[in-house]
Amino acid sequence: MFSIKFFPQVILAVILLFSAPAGVKSQDLSYDIVIYGGTSAGIAAAIQSSRMGKSVLLVEPSNRLGGLTTGGLGQTDIGNKMVIGGISREFYQGIKSYYDNPINWKWQKKEEYRDGGQTRTAAGEDAMWTFEPSAAIKVFESLMNRENINIEYNQRLNRKSGVKMHDGKISAIEMESGKSYSGKIFIDATYEGDLMATAGISYTVGRESNSEYGESLNGVQANKIGMTLSRTVSINGYNHNFIDAVDPYIVKGDPTSGLLPFITEGGPGIDGQGDKRIQAYCFRMTLTDHPENRIPFKKPDNYNELDYELLFRNYEAAPGPLEKMYTYGDPLVPWINSDMPNRKTDTNNQKGFSTDFIGQNYDYPEAGYKEREMIIERHRTYQQGLMWTLAFHPRIPQKVRDAVSKWGTCKDEYERADGWQQQLYIREARRMKSDYVMTQRNCEGFDTAEDPVGMAAYTMDSHHVQRFVDANGYVQNEGNVEAHGFPPYPVSYRSIIPKKGECSNLLVPVCLSATHIAFGSIRMEPVFMVLGQSAATAAVLAIDKGVDVHTLDYSLLKEQLLKDRQVLSYIPQK
Numbered sequence: 001m002f003s004i005k006f007f008p009q010v011i012l013a014v015i016l017l018f019s020a021p022a023g024v025k026s027q028d029l030s031y032d033i034v035i036y037g038g039t040s041a042g043i044a045a046a047i048q049s050s051r052m053g054k055s056v057l058l059v060e061p062s063n064r065l066g067g068l069t070t071g072g073l074g075q076t077d078i079g080n081k082m083v084i085g086g087i088s089r090e091f092y093q094g095i096k097s098y099y100d101n102p103i104n105w106k107w108q109k110k111e112e113y114r115d116g117g118q119t120r121t122a123a124g125e126d127a128m129w130t131f132e133p134s135a136a137i138k139v140f141e142s143l144m145n146r147e148n149i150n151i152e153y154n155q156r157l158n159r160k161s162g163v164k165m166h167d168g169k170i171s172a173i174e175m176e177s178g179k180s181y182s183g184k185i186f187i188d189a190t191y192e193g194d195l196m197a198t199a200g201i202s203y204t205v206g207r208e209s210n211s212e213y214g215e216s217l218n219g220v221q222a223n224k225i226g227m228t229l230s231r232t233v234s235i236n237g238y239n240h241n242f243i244d245a246v247d248p249y250i251v252k253g254d255p256t257s258g259l260l261p262f263i264t265e266g267g268p269g270i271d272g273q274g275d276k277r278i279q280a281y282c283f284r285m286t287l288t289d290h291p292e293n294r295i296p297f298k299k300p301d302n303y304n305e306l307d308y309e310l311l312f313r314n315y316e317a318a319p320g321p322l323e324k325m326y327t328y329g330d331p332l333v334p335w336i337n338s339d340m341p342n343r344k345t346d347t348n349n350q351k352g353f354s355t356d357f358i359g360q361n362y363d364y365p366e367a368g369y370k371e372r373e374m375i376i377e378r379h380r381t382y383q384q385g386l387m388w389t390l391a392f393h394p395r396i397p398q399k400v401r402d403a404v405s406k407w408g409t410c411k412d413e414y415e416r417a418d419g420w421q422q423q424l425y426i427r428e429a430r431r432m433k434s435d436y437v438m439t440q441r442n443c444e445g446f447d448t449a450e451d452p453v454g455m456a457a458y459t460m461d462s463h464h465v466q467r468f469v470d471a472n473g474y475v476q477n478e479g480n481v482e483a484h485g486f487p488p489y490p491v492s493y494r495s496i497i498p499k500k501g502e503c504s505n506l507l508v509p510v511c512l513s514a515t516h517i518a519f520g521s522i523r524m525e526p527v528f529m530v531l532g533q534s535a536a537t538a539a540v541l542a543i544d545k546g547v548d549v550h551t552l553d554y555s556l557l558k559e560q561l562l563k564d565r566q567v568l569s570y571i572p573q574k
Contacts, residue, residue, distance in 0.1 A: 029057060047144060050147035062153070071133060087529060130346070159368070170183075186505060195506070218517045240477065278465065283420065295408045434499050439517075442489055452492065455530075
């Protein structure tokens, strides 16, 4: 029916013409539900909308669906997988089915049974949680091909005047191309929250102070030890920071020479106080060591050796053998290489100087499209330069060069000839501020949402936010938090709809209402799919009942969610 890879414009125009509802002009399309953002959440929302019999349009600003799930994040982070149900679990079941029989694979829905709102499998583990981007594409395609879903690619929202409001509702959204899409209910499934923001919905960017919501892990976290609401935890962990005594100045020991690149002037700020900084982004690299599929790392044309001086100094400051530099992961290389099928990896940040481009994304959430593209390209260039440096630079220890140079990007995964993806890991951007804000208190079970639309289960997690000079005159990273040990917890329906009075026909399952540290737990791709499905369910029921999303009877929503195998409560297995 369609491909989620790039369409030539002529072919795409023909497909969209024939996929439009009868009698609708190509420049003014109308649907029951309009979803902006083809992330995993957007796909789940589109599938659910179709299954419930509504006309649905999925608008994707790029030429590729799936967001991070098809963009390199193949090592699924979730915590307790038993709380993943519905379409989200169907996807991961499809992944397992695909790898069980990749040649003659055909997706089939697995039967499950429920117990008090908890989905359990009838025969052990039925899903697979690690996969190649190309496998994710095939599974998404198979799920969507069974539905009546209209898709528009390469359509970016006019963020200045592209949201048309009438009587507190969105009536239509207009793209930069001039195309306009009207609908009864709208869903913002982007990582950035662009539709939400353009509609004038309340939101925030950055870290709240601990005092604002009675938290302990929000705001600046410069100490090595922090507190959850009930116990002590490690903050700014050793495995994500520099070796002791790494000099931050261009000329070692000379503050007048200036700071090396990517170090913040001044101290980190006061612990627990809020700021507008956000946790670092990176590309989740899909690497391979297969000689026939590997594209060797290449030195970028605008390579600047000074950008990697802190990397050199971190190795040079090692107090003993390189093999003893760190206690977690491979001590030689500054990454986590999670094995994927077919000799590929999902490669993620680890150690003090790694793939996270710390402090270089602050402008991204509010930036215009052109500036965002520049930020994305700067991240890619930084990471390309990092990989070339690790593989070939003479100041990198030979053991490290030997370990890194055998890897490269893949020829068979992404559209770019260099093997790099377009999807940057947007760990956090805007976050809505609704009538219910998910906080650390929800994560740890001190507060419990009474209107759940899904469950989250991952560690309260934040990557580093800034790099600074400490009181001893050495470089440190700040912002890392990894606090776990709590059971799965419910996510409130009110956290995916705006405040009452702001907009009565919009749902926001990705940039939902949560504090920085709570969002760090919720922001996992399986949960985004869960919330996308729940958002679509609420949208359909609101249309059917002739009510807005705020006055929808939650008992009806809960009944439908459970019917569709969503998990709304956690029952520990005995």
